[in-house]
Amino acid sequence: MAGDAAIEASGLRKSYGDVRALDGIDLRAATGTVLGLLGPNGAGKTTAVRILTTLLRPDGGSARVAGFDVEREAAALRRRIGLAGQYAAVDENLTGAENLEMVGRLYHLPRGEPRRRAAELLERFDLADAADRLVRTYSGGMRRRLDLAAALVARPPILFLDEPTAGLDPRSRINLWETIEGRVAAGTTVLLTTQYLDEADRLADRIAVIDRGRMIAEGSSDELKDQVGGERLDVTLEDRTQVDAAAAALEPLASERPAIVLDGALRVPVSRRQGVIAEAVRRLDEAGVGIADVAMHRPTLDDVFLTLTGRAAEQSDGEEGDAEEEG
């Protein structure tokens, strides 16, 4: 089965009134890999997840998950998936343990297994102490963790996690990352949505960047970063007229992509991080260029957008970005 697509979608479309939530999206995740769906608010991430988990019917296109068609073989498909939606879906009037046991029973796990799995997962998600408390006394992050645990109850071969780390503290976030990595090592396929490049970076084998219902880039984290420009050195000059001298002085540090000037600051894409600031300062000093500020900049989602669409992620319509590069 290795190499087979666990998730495969082509030309998915979905509109709400005249809002095109998905405007023809192709997705593919090989078995045992993590596909990250990256995009800003309203990009269509949740819509895609809802279609792939049979909650929503697409207006057009088709998708298969675990080999089953999302529309025609929904029942068989649901046996193979676990879903943690964007907002925690847990029963407030049950305890944490009761919630997980209920989900285990509804997956028709063998007798005794729901309780065993519940205990295991409560431990795994740091909820053992709160296991017998009503969920309505849980904090937001605790509910989120319980919801994620519910997705894992049946050890489904394919997991859908919609912004799984939103609202989690750093410790829980790392704990979840490790849990996901553990499942993937055991052969699970994961589709996760996120607004954070670092999360996609750490977890995803392939990343699909979507914006306004369209895929604007697809590739591994490295490929994507190359498109974005990788790490960058930002230098603000004391005297803006020295910008050419500064660019020349920093030339040896720059990666293949050209430096650009924005708001009086020089942005130099660099291929490595270590020692870059010290060397830059030394070179600029030697060239007699005065520095107001210097900093390393890691690519963010905004950079991906800026580079791929020619506009900032949050910025509303002006000109349609035409720099689409499909992977």
Added chain:
Amino acid sequence: MNGLRDNISDTLVLTKRSFLRIPRAPDLLLSFTVQPIMFVLLFVYVFGGAIVTPGYAYVDFLMPGIIVQTMAFGGFVTALGLAEDLKKGLVDRFRSLPMSRSAVLSGRTLADVGTNLISLAIMIAVGLLAGFSFDASATHVAAGIGLMLLFGYAFSWVFAFIGLSSSSPEASQSIGFILIFPLTFVSSAFVPVDSMPTALQAFANVNPITTTVDALRALFLDAPAGNAIWGAVAWSLGIAAAFATLSVARYKRAVTR
């Protein structure tokens, strides 16, 4: 058959979920216990002297009416619960699970039968204390109780549909009241139908609540039955079947709000 067994097991899992909730939301418990007591006492002692009920003491005339009304409303928890499940995203979770498509609904409506039975027992006990007396064999009393549970179950399905169709838990409550109060009041539940204006009489005569109240009076008080008993059973089965079908269809396409 595996499918049927899973279906039953899913329904029971969700029925249990509904029951677990009751002692944990004690305000809800009031509506199954205190509210029926209140209704019996208010109707008997406030209206009791004012309404002429030929052939019966008012308390005897009234009890079947109050019982039917309470059973008609018993399913409001289903509407409330489903509207909440939609709002909290639980319906999404359930719909993504390999479980029966009807279990979320049938679990709730089945749980209502349990709470309706509690309400029924309380009402009969309070009614007896307030002077109500059966004029019927034990078999007829039992049949009357059975009919009430069936009737309450049918209305739970009406509430299931309301819960899945309304925009919020609060809205589901008021839609339920707006739809069901006129049905119970323009019926033989609290006043004799021939005391109403002609137009209302026409409505009251075809109202399933009238049929059901008449059936219960026949079973509890030995009133002339006519076709009321089988009519009431047929209405309940028809309402349950129609609204179960509608609700399941709606659930399959339900979206979180």
